[in-house]
Amino acid sequence: MQTIIFCGGFGTRLREETEYRPKPMVNIGDKPILWHIMKIYAHYGMKDFILPLGYKGEMIKDYFCNYESRNNDITIELGKPTSTCLQSCHEEIGWKISMINTGNNTLKSGRLKRVEKYIKDDVFMMTYGDGVANVDLDALLKFHQSHNRMVTLTGINPTARFGKLKLEGDTILSFREKPEKGDNDHYVNGGFFVLNKEIFNYLSEDFDFESGLLEDLAQQGELMMYRHDGFWFCMDTIRDMDALNEMWQKGDTPWKIW
Numbered sequence: 001m002q003t004i005i006f007c008g009g010f011g012t013r014l015r016e017e018t019e020y021r022p023k024p025m026v027n028i029g030d031k032p033i034l035w036h037i038m039k040i041y042a043h044y045g046m047k048d049f050i051l052p053l054g055y056k057g058e059m060i061k062d063y064f065c066n067y068e069s070r071n072n073d074i075t076i077e078l079g080k081p082t083s084t085c086l087q088s089c090h091e092e093i094g095w096k097i098s099m100i101n102t103g104n105n106t107l108k109s110g111r112l113k114r115v116e117k118y119i120k121d122d123v124f125m126m127t128y129g130d131g132v133a134n135v136d137l138d139a140l141l142k143f144h145q146s147h148n149r150m151v152t153l154t155g156i157n158p159t160a161r162f163g164k165l166k167l168e169g170d171t172i173l174s175f176r177e178k179p180e181k182g183d184n185d186h187y188v189n190g191g192f193f194v195l196n197k198e199i200f201n202y203l204s205e206d207f208d209f210e211s212g213l214l215e216d217l218a219q220q221g222e223l224m225m226y227r228h229d230g231f232w233f234c235m236d237t238i239r240d241m242d243a244l245n246e247m248w249q250k251g252d253t254p255w256k257i258w
């Protein structure tokens with residue numbers, strides 16, 4: 001199954017790092033958060049990735065184009081165009097990574113539309129390039145297949161800095177509501193989507209994915225929520241980055257399911 005990971009934003013709330021690199025390339029430990037996200041999907045056998053690139057996308061291309069030389073022992077002979085791998089030192093065998101230039105200023109809806117021609121199947125996965133979780137992706141897919149709606153998002157229950165989802169059962173009635181003070185029993189969009197390919201018929205470069213498309217789909221009854229009450233963490237600020245790296249150093253890594 002193919003997985004789209006959004007990699008094009010400017011990451012303005014993490015400016016201390018994103019001034020020099022795209023947000024998905026900010027490290028947890030010695031690997032970019034993008035790598036951690038891909039490892040989660042690969043654990044479930046989902047190794048076909050599509051990365052819509054934007055801001056500093058060339059750094060993501062360089063990282064994966066040089067992945068073998070970065071992570072293997074190699075011998076090179078100067079004057080010859082190829083190198084010889086002495087020993088494979090990584091486990092990312094079989095990853096297929098399509099890196100698509102989608103423009104620096106394109107909104108997520110437009111980025112998604114621009115990779116439509118690369119989607120082969122009727123159902124595909126999608127997520128953001130800044131969040132890690134221990135979501136059961138097999139259960140998420142099974143849930144999506146059970147309800148016959150266009151989009152499933154993973155609902156998580158974090159701090160109140162995010163807008164809440166208004167629900168009736170697992171059906172999302174409205175996409176973004178401000179939680180009331182003291183309201184800790186609410187779910188918000190945690191990414192980790194499953195989408196039917198017909199979504200491309202609804203996309204436009206004139207509006208964003210969440211504030212345009214998902215709000216409309218909620219009103220049409222086409223947006224469902226998979227409840228995830230396990231670990232979820234978004235690298236949105238420098239404090240988030242420091243917290244994730246502290247967890248990695250301590251070995252307290254609930255998202256490391258591989």
